[in-house]
Amino acid sequence: MTKTTIPYAETGYFSSFICDYIRQKDALQEFYHRYPSLENAQAQLSEKEACFSKATRETLVQSLQQQYKGVTTSQTTQDNISALAAPTTFTVTTGHQLNLFTGPLYFLYKIFSTINLSEALRKKYPDYHFVPVYWMATEDHDFEEINYFRTRGKKVAWEVAASGPVGRLSTEGLQELSTVLKKEFGSSDHARQLLRWFETGYVQHNTLADATRYIANELFKEYGLVIVDGDDTALKSVFTPYAKQELLEQTAFSEVSKTTERLTSLGYPEQVHPREINLFYIKNGLRERIVQREDDFFVMDTELRFTKEALVKELEDHPERFSPNALLRPLYQEVILPNLCYIGGGGELAYWLQLKAYFSTVSVPFPMLLLRNSVVLSSVKIADKLQKLEVDMKSLFLPQHALETQHTRKISSIDIDFSPQRKHLQEQFKALYSLAEQTDASFLGAVGAQEKKQLNGLDHLEKRLLKAQKRKLADELNRLTLLQDTLFPNGNLQERTVNFSEFYEAYGPQLFEVLKAQLDPLEEEFTVLAL
Structure with a gap:
């Protein structure tokens, strides 16, 4: 096994917004509280400890x-749950949708980033306890985003009519996918383990939330991972005062809008657009926005209508019927968890960075924000092939046309760089410009036009030569692009496309052992692992 790392900014897959955040660019410092580090955790935990109540812990x-009733888990996870009652216990949290069979590979990287940072904090601060938490996005309603996964180049999809919070969806019908997966996974011991996880998760559990908890627990229980379902009446009761403020004062809209204006004025994009009210009304099969029209409140696309007083009573009597949207969910999480750090992808951190001023307004500590580990899983065989081609891994992050051009120029026996010819041509035109300056402006313009025409001609000839050399060297270029296609399916990052099952079938538990050992959440570079 070999490991190499590449700066995120040099991969071409991360926005300037996130790269600037990692560089701790001065212009962005007002949008976060403390940059994630082991040293900064001391002040973060002191701040959280001072305002997180014993009642909320209980x-x-x-x-x-209650959520873990009937779940067979490790003693480490049980101890971590119990430890959350103590004032010296804090969490490191990541969140993820309820993708079928965990979805793309980066689910694993999120979780291991969270587990490894928790362990690093325990070593740094032995008087405190740190618990890795996976927040299940059970209240999302974008079923089309989560109803499939890809393995061996094929899409395995759960085709069913669905509405409302995805965590409450019945798993009925998922048994049929087991037949498909028996063919896809094969008959090895590792393949049979994958099939057991899938069948036990989705056939023996009634809801998607329960199935997802089972699978995540099976994969990570030995590391003490604690899985939280926010679709919980008791937890939402703790959040009720903030939900009430959102309904009546619409603070999030005001504060986030002002922050967004400052970000966009700096040239950064808006990641999430705030609504006047950032809450949904939910029941089984229903999750729709709450909107205000004059003095009354309505649930979009329904006949439900409330006066202000009736809506507040509904919230107090049935907090489980109110669901934060993507913008408000971070606040809900930080209100009910003794959390120090949130770990997420670039898109997630971008919308968290819109929220700091809002958190200050509602007097909730803003967590440290850490970019999760990103990984390309390769093999020693592929690494050897790249070495024979004299191509470094960093080059594979290029767009394929750029990779082909770079490699063609490198291996061509003909120099495809016409820079000397351009320089020579420009030197010749200097004399013509001197001559033109002694006559009228029309001749000067003609000289300029001719120079441009001839330089364009050289550009065209260079492109023609490059194209001809690509044809001549097609065999080697095809070998190279095949390797790139293997590691970057359809020109995308592997971690955003491929399911873990493809690698677990090949490597089994070793896959998790390697990720656990090699992923440093504070390394802040893209990781390439050749297994």
């Missing part, structure tokens, strides 16, 4: 114990 522990 509610959190009781809710988790």
